[in-house]
Amino acid sequence: MKNICIVYNPGAYGNFIEWCLPYFSDLNFTEDLPFLKDGSAHKFVGVELGYLYNDGGLDYINSPSSDPIVRMHFNNSEKQNYVEDLQYIKDNFRKVIFLHCTENSIVWNINNKFDKTHPEIGYLKTVYGKEFIESSETWEIRQFLSYKAHVAHVHESLVYQIDDLKQVAGVKFISIDNLRDNFKQSIIDMLTYCELPQVRDDFDRIYDAWISLQIHKDKDHLLKEIVSKTLDYTYFDWSDQSLTIVDEAIIQTYLRAYDLTLLDHKLNIFPTNSFALSNKILERCLGETLDIYASKLNLPRHIFFTGVPGSRWSGIAQILETIPGMNTSDRRPDREYTHNTYSGHVGAYFGKGMEFQAYPSTTWVDRAWAEPGGCKLVKSHDWAYYLDAVSKLDNSWIMLVHRPDQAAYDWWQAAGGFDITYPCYDAYKDNETMMAEITAQNKAILEFATINNCKWEYFTSRWIKENFNADVNVAKVWPDILVTLIK
Numbered sequence: 037m038k039n040i041c042i043v044y045n046p047g048a049y050g051n052f053i054e055w056c057l058p059y060f061s062d063l064n065f066t067e068d069l070p071f072l073k074d075g076s077a078h079k080f081v082g083v084e085l086g087y088l089y090n091d092g093g094l095d096y097i098n099s100p101s102s103d104p105i106v107r108m109h110f111n112n113s114e115k116q117n118y119v120e121d122l123q124y125i126k127d128n129f130r131k132v133i134f135l136h137c138t139e140n141s142i143v144w145n146i147n148n149k150f151d152k153t154h155p156e157i158g159y160l161k162t163v164y165g166k167e168f169i170e171s172s173e174t175w176e177i178r179q180f181l182s183y184k185a186h187v188a189h190v191h192e193s194l195v196y197q198i199d200d201l202k203q204v205a206g207v208k209f210i211s212i213d214n215l216r217d218n219f220k221q222s223i224i225d226m227l228t229y230c231e232l233p234q235v236r237d238d239f240d241r242i243y244d245a246w247i248s249l250q251i252h253k254d255k256d257h258l259l260k261e262i263v264s265k266t267l268d269y270t271y272f273d274w275s276d277q278s279l280t281i282v283d284e285a286i287i288q289t290y291l292r293a294y295d296l297t298l299l300d301h302k303l304n305i306f307p308t309n310s311f312a313l314s315n316k317i318l319e320r321c322l323g324e325t326l327d328i329y330a331s332k333l334n335l336p337r338h339i340f341f342t343g344v345p346g347s348r349w350s351g352i353a354q355i356l357e358t359i360p361g362m363n364t365s366d367r368r369p370d371r372e373y374t375h376n377t378y379s380g381h382v383g384a385y386f387g388k389g390m391e392f393q394a395y396p397s398t399t400w401v402d403r404a405w406a407e408p409g410g411c412k413l414v415k416s417h418d419w420a421y422y423l424d425a426v427s428k429l430d431n432s433w434i435m436l437v438h439r440p441d442q443a444a445y446d447w448w449q450a451a452g453g454f455d456i457t458y459p460c461y462d463a464y465k466d467n468e469t470m471m472a473e474i475t476a477q478n479k480a481i482l483e484f485a486t487i488n489n490c491k492w493e494y495f496t497s498r499w500i501k502e503n504f505n506a507d508v509n510v511a512k513v514w515p516d517i518l519v520t521l522i523k
Contacts, residue, residue: 417477438481
């Protein structure tokens with residue numbers, strides 16, 4: 037059994053709490069403050085394990101090492117079953133502290149992540165690509181982040197899954213709101229939980245040194261005030277608040293929830309009062325923005341995307357759809373299938389017995405998207421049978437995914453088989469027919485690829501960069517899955 041583990045997402049003060057626990061419980065621990073000028077506690081190194089999966093977390097748990105306190109990021113699980121993951125951590129550590137944001141501190145948390153992580157070239161360039169960021173104007177980056185930053189952090193921080201995670205007994209949950217609003221009691225509660233003595237009481241000194249550097253601590257209230265005043269046409273000035281591009285992007289995200297969009301083309305200087313912002317609001321088509329990104333990356337109007345059931349093509353599709361300029365307005369709640377172990381399904385699927393038949397016509401497939409513009413990834417197993425026809429469509433590419441028959445069949449069964457709720461696989465009738473279809477589709481895919489001298493490669497970040505000129509992280513490479521792109 038290991039000792040104490042602090043679980044947190046980037047920007048939720050894991051370093052700081054790892055410093056606080058020994059500082060307040062051990063007189064021999066350094067009195068040097070851990071803060072850098074950006075407000076992080078990264079002057080203190082501590083023991084960081086990285087992520088639970090695909091990083092150092094599992095290796096540490098399975099090693100003989102046993103440090104007094106370690107810290108770990110949580111949200112990098114292939115399984116995506118967070119309750120089980122947290123239970124696994126708790127089963128291997130004597131004490132587990134889970135630091136998290138709330139609905140009232142998520143903007144604070146996001147800004148911390150953008151400001152304080154990846155100091156070499158900055159979070160924006162590291163995550164979204166140095167070339168893309170440096171070649172884009174401010175308004176383009178802001179618009180892109182307005183569709184990505186808040187949504188991605190909701191997923192990463194698990195802000196709406198905290199109540200579910202509290203099913204795991206014996207874990208101490210501490211919100212960053214409590215650190216800000218009740219620092220002394222939060223630290224005492226953690227010391228008590230960890231069975232550590234309190235040997236120092238200079239809570240005010242440490243708190244004042246820390247909180248004075250947290251420039252984003254009230255951003256959630258500020259942004260909600262900006263949106264509220266703008267909607268009410270009440271004058272409100274924030275010119276002295278030094279909004280970040282993340283703040284500006286999230287304002288756009290919040291306005292979009294009211295079906296309001298900014299007239300943002302070339303808006304490189306963001307408004308600084310509610311009247312000026314109101315004058316920039318326009319109900320306009322999302323397609324204009326998507327077209328700009330698609331044009332920058334030379335994307336086509338459509339990518340006809342196919343692979344057999346169980347080829348893990350849906351997971352590949354979801355990665356591709358994070359590329360700037362991809363139109364994902366085909367996504368709706370009734371077009372989702374969630375599975376705790378696998379990537380699940382999102383967006384429209386075409387094929388026999390499914391919501392849309394697979395007709396090789398751009399006019400036909402466009403009906404699945406709510407907004408025009410950008411590049412649409414059109415998914416169908418049945419494209420395997422119509423590849424010659426699809427190859428004749430204007431301004432369209434074809435992407436093929438191949439996985440051996442049996443491996444694909446087994447994966448499809450494990451992902452739910454005929455219990456998959458979207459898309460509907462009833463037309464495949466039974467397991468015998470499904471296996472026969474997988475074999476036939478794979479045969480058609482391979483024959484088309486051979487005739488067109490296609491080069492099969494692993495689906496990697498490098499492959500995406502070479503074929504789409506986009507920097508996208510592919511966390512895991514599957515050795516039995518190959519892809520090819522026909523432009």
